[in-house]
Amino acid sequence: xxxxxxxxxxxxxxxxxxxxxxxxxxxxxxxxxxxxxxxxxxxxxxxxxxxxxxxxxxxxxxxxxxxxxxxxxxxxxxxxxxxxxxxxxxxxxxxxxxxxxxxxxxxxxxxxxxxxxxxxxxxxxxxxxxxxxxxxxxxxxxxxxxxxxxxxxxxxxxxxxxxxxxxx
Numbered sequence: 001x002x003x004x005x006x007x008x009x010x011x012x013x014x015x016x017x018x019x020x021x022x023x024x025x026x027x028x029x030x031x032x033x034x035x036x037x038x039x040x041x042x043x044x045x046x047x048x049x050x051x052x053x054x055x056x057x058x059x060x061x062x063x064x065x066x067x068x069x070x071x072x073x074x075x076x077x078x079x080x081x082x083x084x085x086x087x088x089x090x091x092x093x094x095x096x097x098x099x100x101x102x103x104x105x106x107x108x109x110x111x112x113x114x115x116x117x118x119x120x121x122x123x124x125x126x127x128x129x130x131x132x133x134x135x136x137x138x139x140x141x142x143x144x145x146x147x148x149x150x151x152x153x154x155x156x157x158x159x160x161x162x163x164x165x166x167x168x
Contacts, residue, residue: 010035013072013102022106030137031106037071039129040079040099045091047076047101054078057089076101079127099127114138122146 014031017023023031042061045054060067070077077099081092109130114120120134125147135143 008069009072013074016074017102017106020103022103022110024106024110027106027109027133027137030133034129034132034136036099036102036129037068039127039132040071040077041127042067043079043089044070044099045078045081045095046070046073047078047098054091054095056091059089071099074101074103076104077127097126099129105130105133109133118142120144 010032013036014023014028017031018028043057043059044067045057047054055070058066058070078095078097079099080086080095080097082094083096086092112120114134114137116138118138119142120138122131122134122143122145125131125145128145131143131145
């Protein structure tokens with residue numbers, strides 16, 4: 001008997017998420033309308049789904065097939081290290097921005113129980129994919145997402161201002 005090969009890409013991930021129960025029928029049209037790859041930068045460190053470790057960096061410009069496969073796998077993707085101060089290809093000290101594991105994203109969205117007319121404030125935009133999913137489902141006017149990178153500057157009591165505030 002031949003081993004089953006999982007379908008790669010958005011439909012393959014959708015099938016896996018539906019089969020696991022994470023992606024429910026009310027969120028499927030939103031998943032299909034808001035592709036994850038539009039919210040993922042060129043350089044990512046694909047996570048290992050059974051823990052908090054990351055694989056080596058994948059760069060879309062150098063290996064677009066590996067990048068696409070990682071984006072449409074049910075894994076978290078680290079997109080920034082050390083509040084942006086890390087610039088190398090290797091792993092940084094602390095992941096500081098990511099695209100969350102799709103299973104987790106849709107499990108949380110299901111638990112949120114949003115309905116027409118609801119308004120959402122999201123703290124921690126990450127790549128913006130979750131915010132875009134919510135905006136598609138609820139309407140852009142009903143979603144506010146805030147990304148904040150508060151890095152301590154030299155000197156007591158001095159911090160930087162929030163990096164960005166997005167309204168979808």
